[in-house]
Amino acid sequence: MTAPDPTGPDPTVGELSEGRILGRILERIGASAAVVGPGDDAAVLAVPDGRVVATVDTLVHGPDFRLAWSNAFDLGFKAAAVNLADVAAMGARPTALLVALAMPDDTRLSFVEGLAEGLRAGCAELAPGCAVEGGDLTVSATLTIAVTALGVLDGREPVLRSGARVGDVVAIAGETGRAAAGLRILFDRFRDAEGVPVAIDADALGRDEQEAVIAQLRPHPPVSLGPVAADAGATAMMDVSDGLALDARRMATASGITIDLHASALGSDLHGALTGGEDHALLACFPPGAVPAGFRPIGVVVAAGPSPVSVDGTPYEERGGWDPYADWDAGRG
Ligand SMILES: Nc1ncnc2c1ncn2[C@@H]1O[C@H](COP(=O)(O)OP(=O)(O)O)[C@@H](O)[C@H]1O
Ligand SMILES: Cc1ncc(C[n+]2csc(CCOP(=O)(O)OP(=O)(O)O)c2C)c(N)n1
Ligand SMILES: [Mg+2]
Incomplete structure (x- = not known):
């Protein structure tokens, strides 16, 4: 005491x-x-x-x-x-x-x-x-x-961003776009007329909205699956902090390949899943057949094409995520 x-x-x-x-x-x-x-x-x-x-x-x-x-x-x-x-x-x-x-x-x-x-x-x-x-x-x-x-590392080799190989399965553990949906709710619904943030009224939110806000404020990344992925033979891995498309581009560029994402694996809000950061999901590449439990396939690694990231074969050219220098509105509140 x-x-x-x-x-x-x-x-x-x-x-x-x-x-x-x-x-x-x-x-x-x-x-x-x-x-x-x-x-x-x-x-x-x-x-x-x-x-x-x-x-x-x-x-x-x-x-x-x-x-x-x-x-x-x-x-x-x-x-x-x-x-x-x-x-x-x-x-x-x-x-x-x-x-x-x-x-x-x-x-x-x-x-x-x-x-x-x-x-x-x-x-x-x-x-x-x-x-x-x-x-x-x-x-x-x-x-x-x-x-x-x-x-x-407990004897494991570190899994870098640069190890993805053509033919690998691209997989993810954790959420895509939830935390960003929560942030959008906060900016849209919990600011005053001057745009200054005000307290959250949880009763004004539906259950999905509440969960999205919690995902933003108190994210639960799948930390224990990092070593699991390494043990399963992940060739490349990173956490998705800024947005799936932006972070996948970093991995693809580091590995000298293209990551082709499957839109059908990314849920109903494709734009949100591609651009929403802060879920801290684990994005990893695995040899075919090696994707461990907890990860779900969302794409494939193909030979370097016109763009480091594509969606169903179409080059993805937007930035696809958060850049603190470009995106902060200078507000505090
Ligand atoms: N000020 C800095 N000095 C040296 N290295 C840095 C600095 N800022 C970032 N880095 C390195 O650049 C890489 C990318 O950084 P960052 O985008 O913050 O990665 P992450 O999203 O994993 O936090 C990391 O390896 C990080 O350690
Ligand atoms: C009030 C507020 N404004 C904007 C954001 C959006 N935002 C802040 S940091 C971030 C992404 C991750 O941040 P960064 O500093 O790039 O982390 P790193 O990539 O180094 O892990 C996002 C989307 C936020 N979470 N809260
Ligand atoms: Mg960082």
Whole structure:
């Protein structure tokens, strides 16, 4: 038990000390799985086969989330999920997160606690055995959550974007377009006359709409299927963060082939499935007959054609996904 804060039940971080905020975080992130966990100058992690998988993704208030729509728990969960998906997409098992938090000084302590709880829940649900093993705290005008994720390959070879071969089956695990449908609902329905985001009224949404909004705010990528795909012989893999067409183009370009997607495998909203990001589905290529349970075929790898991605043989020429520099409207709210 910590002593009550002298400043009242829910002080702002600006009324507290770094040590006190850190104490509240450490109480909530769960047990360390590291050789040395949080609290020293750095964490010490075991590396069973001598290789570390390492990635970082940042959530910034404005282009990545709005505080009217995301609560602290969901933000923590999402910050974990987007990074765990990148580790999984290498065929690896996530082992540790390092979390850098830059917060405005009027951020409530309860918000920091919610973030820590969301990070813990994201690890527990998506990558059991992975935990927050360290991080950093600082003050900033813009709330920013930068998560570094580390993972191990357990003797597997990493699955790169560049290994797809002509004749492979293109398959996906997870959703396509759901999170983007949720984001569209938020922008269309939960802003005021000036376009400023307002609180979500869940009762105003049908069940499918609620699920799409949850997919946006608290995505559940199929993290455990990354190693499964690697073990099944995946030749190439990546997570779909920006949009299927855009990310498939990155894979096709890296591999020097064309990915031909089958429209009939992508559901009734083809445009949404091709362009919607943030589901963090795992897109992978497998030799014919090797697609493991949890993945569904959505296309084939063909020889490099006029465009890196085609749909039912027709070159796909739109950008097909999110670009933070081109697409952010500069709003925060
Ligand atoms: N500032 C940077 N410095 C060095 N490498 C970077 C930087 N930003 C991105 N990268 C690398 O470029 C690649 C693509 O990045 P990104 O589009 O963020 O991938 P992802 O969608 O998997 O997060 C990754 O290998 C990433 O590590
Ligand atoms: C308020 C808000 N505006 C816009 C978006 C859309 N958006 C933000 S990040 C993103 C895609 C992934 O982000 P990026 O930084 O490119 O992650 P990475 O590809 O590095 O994983 C999308 C579609 C959003 N989620 N929330
Ligand atoms: Mg990234």
